[in-house]
Amino acid sequence: MSPDVVVVGAGIIGAACAEALSAAGLRVTVLERGALASGTTAAGEGNVLVSDKAPGPELDLARASRRRWPRLLAALREELGPRAAETEWDPKGGLVVATTAEAVAPLAEFAAAQRTAGVRADRIDPARARDLEPHLTRQVTAAVHYPEDAQLQPVLAATTLLAAVRARGGEVRAGTTVTGVVRDAGDRVGGVRTDRGSLACGAVVNCCGPWAGSFAAAAGAPVTVLPRRGMILVTAPLPPDTVRRKVYDADYVGAVASGDAELQTSTVVESTRAGTVLIGSSRERVGFDGTVRVEVLRELARKAVALFPVLADVPVMRAYGGFRPYAPDHLPVIGADPRLPGLWHATGHEGAGIGLAAATGRLLADLFTGAAPELDPAPFRPDRPAVMSQAVISPAVISPAVTGPDGETAA
Structure with a gap:
């Protein structure tokens, strides 16, 4: 049929x-x-x-x-069985930080606008941010905690x-x-x-x-x-409390919203269930050119270490890239x-x-x-x-x- x-x-x-x-x-x-x-x-x-x-x-x-995600995954576990429906769902939350004085006001304004739309966006001071992420840089000037952020495989x-x-x-x-x-x-x-x-x-x-x-x-x-290319670094497995949630610098939001075709990088660091840490992110419109550019990887690593100095001596196991579907x-x-x-x-x-x-x-x-x-x-x-x-x-x-x-x- x-x-x-x-x-x-x-x-x-x-x-x-x-x-x-x-x-x-x-x-x-x-x-x-x-x-x-x-x-x-x-x-x-x-x-x-x-x-x-x-x-x-x-x-x-x-x-x-x-x-919808947690409801859907619960229903699929019931329908298929827990082993067939394992997705490593983790509602661990996210943390967005500013690391310069200039970034404090834009971060606060963005979070305030989100709160008017119903998003839980909790402003916290740098000390509280380091309580949530003990290995975070001491250069944090402001932070917003997003408990609704989650991750799956x-x-x-x-x-x-x-x-x-x-x-x-x-x-x-x-x-x-x-x-x-x-x-x-x-x-x-x-x-x-x-x-x-x-x-x-x-x-x-x-x-x-x-x-x-x-x-x-x-x-x-x-x-x-159209395709927009991004690269990610993957570290060797680390202790589970090295990075507890998704953490990114406030400039990430601007990179996501930008339509610029040129290379943009912003600091994104997060752990996985396997213990590895994922480091991003980059965005560039290069068609379907899959060439690995070492300078992009270096920039990602440099920015990640600035956010989490503990990563400076951690080996990178691999890097991978992909093409993301971009609408104007x-x-x-x-x-x-x-x-x-x-x-x-x-x-x-x-x-x-x-x-x-x-x-x-x-x-x-x-x-x-x-x-x-x-x-x-x-x-x-x-x-x-x-x-x-x-x-x-x-x-x-x-x-x-x-x-x-x-x-x-x-x-």
């Missing part, structure tokens, strides 16, 4: 959409060209954050997702969501490249073409992450979603494409996809089924000017890996 919906992409966003659609009773097939959760999701830190978002639609989506989360899809009768196929969309006689989506043949379906959801713009262009309905107005693209009935998009989350995934899946499923959505979907519409007016995909940013054998852009 043909699926009701084909979800293209098995990262955290595709997995969340597939799970929510299958929970609504739809027959779902997920197609992924590589291994499951092996792209942007595998290169993520697992952040579920409200601390880095200004009041507005993205913060609303983040808060909805933060409420992104690959485990994605595979848990996909396990639920399978348990409900859906299919998840790795190693299957989608090369185009089939239109029926009514010029609607009637299926997808893959490197293993065509598959009929009633609708397609574009969850291709940084390659979503290429997929949309191949379907004849381009949207502007910094908002995800979620919903139906009016140019091609049956084509849906869920992409453009950049580095926030892990945290936003739970609410994204639910929002898309509500829109698909006609249920009343929890959030206003209008800011995320695929036909908004910021995404549609620039929707020209340059060959310079299309990875050769997404080009099919007949020259079609693949997912």
Whole structure:
């Protein structure tokens, strides 16, 4: 029997959409060209954050997702069993610090604005910040504690969501490249073409992450979603109280919101369940250039040591990078494409996809089924000017890996 919906992409966003659609009773097939959760999701830190978002639609989506994640994971543990639904969920909170006198007022203003939107953002003095993080630099001038920030293991989360899809009768196929969309006689989506043949379906959801713009262009309905590259350092395992929560310098918020194409780095340090410490973050728009730039790694290490001097003599085990799906107005693209009935998009989350995934899946499923959505979907519409007016995909940013054998852009 043909699926009701084909979800293209098995990262955290595709997995969340597939799970929510299958929970609504739809027959779902997920197609992924590589291994499951092996792209942007595998290169993520697992952040579920409200601390880095200004009041507005993205913060609303983040808060909805933060409420939904623990409920969803509890339900999946009940459905699948605790071993099959382990995601290393950790509601450990976050700490944002200023390290200069100039940064104190902007940090306080940002936190005050978030509080008006319902975020718990507790101003604390430097001494209290060091109580929370004993290894923090003595140069802290102000701090805000965000107890709602959380973390999970992104690959485990994605595979848990996909396990639920399978348990409900859906299919998840790795190693299957989608090369185009089939239109029926009514010029609607009637299926997808893959490197293993065509598959009929009633609708397609574009969850291709940084390659979503290429997929949309191949379907004849381009949207502007481009890759933005980030790098992360991973230390050797450390005692569990070395870094207790996610800690970042106040300049991180500005880097997240910036549309600058040039390299930006900001200090982000956090521990993992395995004892390693993740060090970020960098952002640069370089297309799909995967070159490891040593100067970027050095900058990340230098800034991390300035925030946590204890890290100066800690060995770095590895560094990894990934491409994040970037939309020009910094908002995800979620919903139906009016140019091609049956084509849906869920992409453009950049580095926030892990945290936003739970609410994204639910929002898309509500829109698909006609249920009343929890959030206003209008800011995320695929036909908004910021995404549609620039929707020209340059060959310079299309990875050769997404080009099919007949020259079609693949997912």
